[in-house]
Amino acid sequence: MNETFLQACRGERTGYTPVWMMRQAGRYLPEYQKVRGNISFLELCKRPELCVEVTLQPLRRFAMDAAILFSDILIPIEAMGAELFFHEGKGPIIASPCRDAETVGRLRIAPPEQDLPFVQETIRLLRRELDVPLIGFAGAPFTCATYLIEGGSSRFFYETKKMMFSQPRLFHHLMDKISETTILALRAQAAAGAQALQLFDTWAGILAPCDFEIFVLPYVQRVLRKLDDLDLPLIYFANNGATLLDLSARTGADVLGSDWRVDIGDAIAKAGRMAVQGNLDPLALLLPAEELKERIGRLLNGARDACGHIFNLGHGIHQLTPPDQVCLAVDFVHELSTR
Amino acid sequence: MNETFLQACRGERTGYTPVWMMRQAGRYLPEYQKVRGNISFLELCKRPELCVEVTLQPLRRFAMDAAILFSDILIPIEAMGAELFFHEGKGPIIASPCRDAETVGRLRIAPPEQDLPFVQETIRLLRRELDVPLIGFAGAPFTCATYLIEGGSSRFFYETKKMMFSQPRLFHHLMDKISETTILALRAQAAAGAQALQLFDTWAGILAPCDFEIFVLPYVQRVLRKLDDLDLPLIYFANNGATLLDLSARTGADVLGSDWRVDIGDAIAKAGRMAVQGNLDPLALLLPAEELKERIGRLLNGARDACGHIFNLGHGIHQLTPPDQVCLAVDFVHELSTR
Numbered sequence: 011m012n013e014t015f016l017q018a019c020r021g022e023r024t025g026y027t028p029v030w031m032m033r034q035a036g037r038y039l040p041e042y043q044k045v046r047g048n049i050s051f052l053e054l055c056k057r058p059e060l061c062v063e064v065t066l067q068p069l070r071r072f073a074m075d076a077a078i079l080f081s082d083i084l085i086p087i088e089a090m091g092a093e094l095f096f097h098e099g100k101g102p103i104i105a106s107p108c109r110d111a112e113t114v115g116r117l118r119i120a121p122p123e124q125d126l127p128f129v130q131e132t133i134r135l136l137r138r139e140l141d142v143p144l145i146g147f148a149g150a151p152f153t154c155a156t157y158l159i160e161g162g163s164s165r166f167f168y169e170t171k172k173m174m175f176s177q178p179r180l181f182h183h184l185m186d187k188i189s190e191t192t193i194l195a196l197r198a199q200a201a202a203g204a205q206a207l208q209l210f211d212t213w214a215g216i217l218a219p220c221d222f223e224i225f226v227l228p229y230v231q232r233v234l235r236k237l238d239d240l241d242l243p244l245i246y247f248a249n250n251g252a253t254l255l256d257l258s259a260r261t262g263a264d265v266l267g268s269d270w271r272v273d274i275g276d277a278i279a280k281a282g283r284m285a286v287q288g289n290l291d292p293l294a295l296l297l298p299a300e301e302l303k304e305r306i307g308r309l310l311n312g313a314r315d316a317c318g319h320i321f322n323l324g325h326g327i328h329q330l331t332p333p334d335q336v337c338l339a340v341d342f343v344h345e346l347s348t349r
Numbered sequence: 350m351n352e353t354f355l356q357a358c359r360g361e362r363t364g365y366t367p368v369w370m371m372r373q374a375g376r377y378l379p380e381y382q383k384v385r386g387n388i389s390f391l392e393l394c395k396r397p398e399l400c401v402e403v404t405l406q407p408l409r410r411f412a413m414d415a416a417i418l419f420s421d422i423l424i425p426i427e428a429m430g431a432e433l434f435f436h437e438g439k440g441p442i443i444a445s446p447c448r449d450a451e452t453v454g455r456l457r458i459a460p461p462e463q464d465l466p467f468v469q470e471t472i473r474l475l476r477r478e479l480d481v482p483l484i485g486f487a488g489a490p491f492t493c494a495t496y497l498i499e500g501g502s503s504r505f506f507y508e509t510k511k512m513m514f515s516q517p518r519l520f521h522h523l524m525d526k527i528s529e530t531t532i533l534a535l536r537a538q539a540a541a542g543a544q545a546l547q548l549f550d551t552w553a554g555i556l557a558p559c560d561f562e563i564f565v566l567p568y569v570q571r572v573l574r575k576l577d578d579l580d581l582p583l584i585y586f587a588n589n590g591a592t593l594l595d596l597s598a599r600t601g602a603d604v605l606g607s608d609w610r611v612d613i614g615d616a617i618a619k620a621g622r623m624a625v626q627g628n629l630d631p632l633a634l635l636l637p638a639e640e641l642k643e644r645i646g647r648l649l650n651g652a653r654d655a656c657g658h659i660f661n662l663g664h665g666i667h668q669l670t671p672p673d674q675v676c677l678a679v680d681f682v683h684e685l686s687t688r
Contacts, residue, residue: 166667171632175640218609218630220647252591253610270557271592291557293510301514308559324557328505
């Protein structure tokens with residue numbers, strides 16, 4: 011087992027900088043497209059043998075130092091009783107948005123062994139195949155809340171903020187239920203064999219820091235505190251969260267993820283004794299080889315004083331990225347960081 | 350003439366904090382909807398007497414300290430020869446995206462007196478009516494470039510970054526042409542009577558600081574330098590630009606706009622001797638009156654050491670905002686800041 015990724019998460023010295031990429035299993039790979047050809051995204055998420063296959067696909071091509079469970083951040087939310095669809099091009103749709111006490115009240119705190127057995131099965135199967143660590147994950151409570159409230163993705167998150175600002179008690183009640191579900195889902199992933207856990211706060215970046223502090227931070231702290239006894243690296247990634255890094259450093263996570271808008275040196279300064287994960291612009295993978303190498307070199311150099319650095323993109327791989335460029339990037343990271 | 354806004358822009362001491370709001374003339378006002386009932390958005394932009402009417406509408410309701418020309422950031426881009434449509438719900442569409450040397454080569458540097466006479470006419474008419482300063486504006490070159498390259502709005506700006514990263518010379522050539530057009534358009538607005546000029550860099554926030562510095566900053570600097578002799582306050586607003594504030598402070602602008610993700614104290618620290626403009630979350634206008642007042646109080650307090658503060662939202666007013674809440678907010682700003 012190559013433990014470089016786990017060592018970097020714990021801030022231990024490593025022989026080189028480990029690398030994985032958000033959405034490394036995904037639509038930019040023709041072999042993934044082939045699997046998806048016959049099956050919807052949501053069905054795929056529920057078929058362990060296919061999840062194993064697509065999780066492994068990038069590892070066959072690239073020297074990634076970690077695998078990430080193939081699933082979706084909203085899988086536990088569906089198990090709460092929300093009707094979930096994936097619309098090609100529009101992303102996830104929640105059929106009946108939760109905007110009042112009644113719909114919030116109806117949400118269940120889902121027992122994952124019963125409602126999400128396929129996730130645990132995928133993890134068990136993957137652990138037999140993998141020689142790099144397996145990352146489990148969930149959506150962070152706020153991000154899940156936005157989907158439940160908006161009924162899908164949104165541009166301005168009007169309904170979410172309307173509830174936060176005009177019905178704060180209802181909003182807190184919803185966050186409470188999602189947090190408990192998230193704790194159970196992530197503990198079940200750990201029990202099945204996940205070796206690190208990442209919370210994706212995809213939409214945290216729509217909030218002013220003062221609102222993040224009141225409406226989001228306490229729930230991330232609760233979720234991570236309730237995972238603390240597992241003794242696994244915990245990663246928190248608030249997308250577009252440049253101004254939330256100070257507060258994100260107080261979540262209790264071991265690793266602070268950062269998107270590409272942030273200078274990696276600034277992220278490290280805020281991270282204190284946490285490791286950092288990131289943060290190449292995913293579309294910088296379109297740079298010609300020499301310039302890509304130079305940019306990766308600058309990023310590695312900027313991160314040289316981190317208490318652990320896991321190289322990653324600042325967001326998921328874009329679907330039009332040529333796989334050969336991903337291969338180049340992974341190899342450059344290894345070549346340039348070998349000590 | 351109430352000059353409070355202009356004084357704050359220049360960093361002069363004012364009796365209270367001036368306030369205006371981005372998109373203060375817009376869809377949240379029923380009287381605006383009424384004007385739009387019979388006419389498309391683009392037609393409206395080209396009818397001076399109607400532009401005057403909708404520019405004045407918010408001033409009849411609220412004690413705003415500035416008016417902003419009713420127009421669109423892409424109006425000068427259409428005059429470059431791009432075919433522009435506005436699709437309800439989807440925003441602007443450019444019929445033939447500019448992605449190669451030929452389409453970029455065909456773009457004209459548009460003489461505004463000939464191609465945009467309606468903008469100058471609107472400004473002349475408005476100056477007769479207004480007793481607060483009139484702000485003219487344009488899209489910043491990068492933001493205009495994204496629309497030209499993507500053919501409209503975008504989520505990941507794949508085509509824009511692809512051109513930046515794989516055809517940098519073509520990208521710079523496009524930025525060069527847009528910049529020259531922007532200079533002419535803004536000089537024409539000033540000649541007609543605009544008393545301050547704002548550059549809206551709506552999409553600058555998709556860039557890593559290292560790319561902003563190379564591909565964007567030199568063009569904003571050029572545009573603002575070529576307006577310097579006008580001796581009008583120049584405002585630069587990079588939306589979602591928390592990590593670009595250091596660089597934005599080097600644009601040559603007099604006023605640094607900031608979105609709501611940034612703590613106003615941090616913006617002031619980066620602004621140095623520039624005035625700051627912002628930055629209430631537009632959806633915080635949904636707060637109950639007492640909490641809205643408290644939040645505005647905190648923002649004003651946070652900005653007390655600024656070299657000039659113009660109160661604004663961190664983005665345009667959302668169309669579902671109740672006008673009465675806007676009225677409350679404007680009055681709270683005046684009440685709480687009167688010295």
